[in-house]
Amino acid sequence: xxxxxxxxxxxxxxxxxxxxxxxxxxxxxxxxxxxxxxxxxxxxxxxxxxxxxxxxxxxxxxxxxxxxxxxxxxxxxxxxxxxxxxxxxxxxxxxxxxxxxxxxxxxxxxxxxxxxxxxxxxxxxxxxxxxxxxxxxxxxxxxxxxxxxxxxxxxxxxxxxxxxxxxxxxxxxxxxxxxxxxxxxxxxxxxxxxxxxxxxxxxxxxxxxxxxxxxxxxxxxxxxxxxxxxxxxxxxxxxxxxxxxxxxxxxxxxxxxxxxxxxxxxxxxxxxxxxxxxxxxxxxxxxxxxxxxxxxxxxxxxxxxxxxxxxxxxxxxxxxxxxxxxxxxxxxxxxxxxxxxxxxxxxxxxxxxxxxxxxxxxxxxxxxxxxxxxxxxxxxxxxxxxxxxxxxxxxxxxxxxxxxxxxxxxxxxxxxxxxxxxxxxxxxxxxxxxxxxxxxxxxxxxxxxxxxxxxxxxxxxxxxxxxxxxxxxxxxxxxxxxxxxxxxxxxxxxxxxxxxxxxxxx
Amino acid sequence: xxxxxxxxxxxxxxxxxxxxxxxxxxxxxxxxxxxxxxxxxxxxxxxxxxxxxxxxxxxxxxxxxxxxxxxxxxxxxxxxxxxxxxxxxxxxxxxxxxxx
Numbered sequence: 001x002x003x004x005x006x007x008x009x010x011x012x013x014x015x016x017x018x019x020x021x022x023x024x025x026x027x028x029x030x031x032x033x034x035x036x037x038x039x040x041x042x043x044x045x046x047x048x049x050x051x052x053x054x055x056x057x058x059x060x061x062x063x064x065x066x067x068x069x070x071x072x073x074x075x076x077x078x079x080x081x082x083x084x085x086x087x088x089x090x091x092x093x094x095x096x097x098x099x100x101x102x103x104x105x106x107x108x109x110x111x112x113x114x115x116x117x118x119x120x121x122x123x124x125x126x127x128x129x130x131x132x133x134x135x136x137x138x139x140x141x142x143x144x145x146x147x148x149x150x151x152x153x154x155x156x157x158x159x160x161x162x163x164x165x166x167x168x169x170x171x172x173x174x175x176x177x178x179x180x181x182x183x184x185x186x187x188x189x190x191x192x193x194x195x196x197x198x199x200x201x202x203x204x205x206x207x208x209x210x211x212x213x214x215x216x217x218x219x220x221x222x223x224x225x226x227x228x229x230x231x232x233x234x235x236x237x238x239x240x241x242x243x244x245x246x247x248x249x250x251x252x253x254x255x256x257x258x259x260x261x262x263x264x265x266x267x268x269x270x271x272x273x274x275x276x277x278x279x280x281x282x283x284x285x286x287x288x289x290x291x292x293x294x295x296x297x298x299x300x301x302x303x304x305x306x307x308x309x310x311x312x313x314x315x316x317x318x319x320x321x322x323x324x325x326x327x328x329x330x331x332x333x334x335x336x337x338x339x340x341x342x343x344x345x346x347x348x349x350x351x352x353x354x355x356x357x358x359x360x361x362x363x364x365x366x367x368x369x370x371x372x373x374x375x376x377x378x379x380x381x382x383x384x385x386x387x388x389x390x391x392x393x394x395x396x397x398x399x400x401x402x403x404x405x406x407x408x409x410x411x412x413x414x415x416x417x418x419x420x421x422x423x424x425x426x427x428x429x430x431x432x433x434x435x436x437x438x439x440x441x442x443x444x445x446x447x448x449x450x451x452x453x454x455x456x457x458x459x460x461x462x463x464x465x466x467x468x469x470x471x472x473x474x475x476x477x478x479x480x481x482x483x484x485x486x487x488x489x490x491x492x493x494x495x496x497x498x499x500x501x502x503x504x505x506x
Numbered sequence: 507x508x509x510x511x512x513x514x515x516x517x518x519x520x521x522x523x524x525x526x527x528x529x530x531x532x533x534x535x536x537x538x539x540x541x542x543x544x545x546x547x548x549x550x551x552x553x554x555x556x557x558x559x560x561x562x563x564x565x566x567x568x569x570x571x572x573x574x575x576x577x578x579x580x581x582x583x584x585x586x587x588x589x590x591x592x593x594x595x596x597x598x599x600x601x602x603x604x605x606x
Contacts, residue, residue: 077583216579230567276599279591418534419538420534
């Protein structure tokens, strides 16, 4: 049997498994928004663990990380800092978000922030940030999926068709089973992608170099420039190291598809277990990625697109069945992020827009069906964004990684009682200024200040750092002179945090 | 800096539910959560932040930015970072076991 037939067949076997899981999840679904949108707040440790790690690691972790090691060397091992930080944030902040969600029935990030700051403007701005800065990930993941299927089939399945097939499958099981279907498929995806990366990398290391240790020794001899900072192209400067750490930890955790996972846990202890143990999976996934990228730099040094190093090595040096299994793992990595973003955007649009402003008093069944219709709309938008090129997308993609980071001061104000309260005006101005600074420091054109301040990344410091510093400064300053949330609201919400952390607990 | 403390270890035996303790114009109504309240809480926060500082500039771009000596079969910087990442995860697990 030809290699492309084996590789493509294994990907389709994987897709059939996800469809079956979606159908089974549909049988368990009750007509209830919390069940459809939040898994009924009953997600246990194993399911939540695998959905969090599978969602965090996208197609980028599978394909892009190898490309980063290939191009910039050991500097990408900085990934360990942000994955460990994700654990710490989940432990400290995620458990508080869970407690507030359970106590006050929050479903979206905007629910929590609008409640504390007593502001519909906060709800609208947070909903816009939630959707705008994550919808582009649909495009990124869908393009990754189309590319994987196209590569696996030797270009027999064109990019547009591969993207369409995989988007339809993801949307299909999401519509059928809601978040339960997403979680169950993420369990398969989380296990599959982890095994695939490790098995593929070790296979290549032994076949091409005689083992991982020999691979490292060869890198020292042939490409020592890959083993120190800031790397061959000078990318991993101190400012980039710090900035990427902040953007890819806080910036990802505060995106709605990750925050919604905190709400869905069965108890606070589960969230703390997640915080303490998810870095093990998240960080160790980059160990085989380093073998792929660094080994690839020795074996295939002139690759035009570094992100293709893993599939290129597999097609040249691995048997067809292994290549197929690993590309199915890459598909899993992309789909697990794609379905979660589709779900979170659907949740925000259903809850924060439709239920709040269009039909506030409808039945639970009505909202579930509206959610399904919204998924079809998101599917169409995601597909068009994936196969067409729009100039404005380039700008938005540049900003998207740090967009959700702008929610940080507002969320800290809710989850961490302190002597000084943040106010509605403070967080609105803070988010507004933070987004403006993000634009000015990350986008080089069109940007009237680009040449003046040296965008992108003025003074070698990542734009995410500039934006969050400005956001905090403005939030604190404006909050000093504007009206705080009412005593009743602060007492109710901070009182719940106090009880959870220092009082009766769960 | 944020507190890593949590129930039930942070509460003294016999303490009732916490009552609002501060009330002023624009002020909070509960004791700040930005600093730990127990010894174990301080230990966890300081250990985590201290170790985290070792994988950030200037340490990582300075003293740790070298290939030699090899550790455990890998270049120095790689192993240095790996060991501290594992230690950071160890702090989180320690905090979990201490019910912080």
